[in-house]
Amino acid sequence: MTTTDPRPVVPHAAHIRTFHPRRGRMSARQVDDLARLWPAYGLTIADGLAAPMDPASLFGRRAPLVLEIGSGMGDATASMAAADPDRDYLAVEVHTPGIASLLGLVESGGLGNVRVAEGDALELVRALPEASLDAVHVFFPDPWPKSRHHKRRIIAPAHVALLRSRLVPGGTLHCATDWAEYAESMRATLTADPGLRDVHGGYAPRPAHRPVTKFERRAQRAGRPVFDLIHRRA
Structure with missing residues (x-):
């Protein structure tokens, strides 16, 4: 991305990546939107030195903050934000067209x-103050299905533990995930964290506030059920 971003740059530290860097082909409209809107709404997570982030400086107000890790094409994030104007x-995301x-x-x-x-979302999280997020959403992350990639x-x-x-x-x-094996792994990991409490005692009923995306509909057509897990910081 070649745009100039006036907002804070979050430092990067070497660690195992949880994502594939993705660029992809963009439409002319997407190219225009990126060039025009990035300076006002964008934040680059890259190499550099920065003080701990003050989320209020990004939004110009202090409000409960929701972190969306992996927003895809953005339709779910936009829908939730529109229905929830009192939270930021x-x-x-790493997919440029998204x-x-x-x-x-x-x-x-x-x-x-x-x-x-x-x-890298984890680098961003490390730069945020403790107890600064009202919610973290991790919807349909890369399942890394091969055993050697589970790390x-x-x-x-x-x-x-960092997110909590x-x-x-x-x-x-x-x-949320549509990979049954990853869902079981998620459930075991979340349940084992001593600072989290399982809100539903297992898989949660599908929350009405989580919009159905094209990705989820594709999973449903393929016969893969979707699993939601909601845990609360004690």
């Missing part, structure tokens, strides 16, 4: 409570 939404798509939805929907970050899964004990530390007491960590 910080979406993290970032551009969400920026376009932010503009068309007049969503002043959305900002979009490009890069790259974002829902792993150390990552969950950034939640306010009573804040929620909401995960």
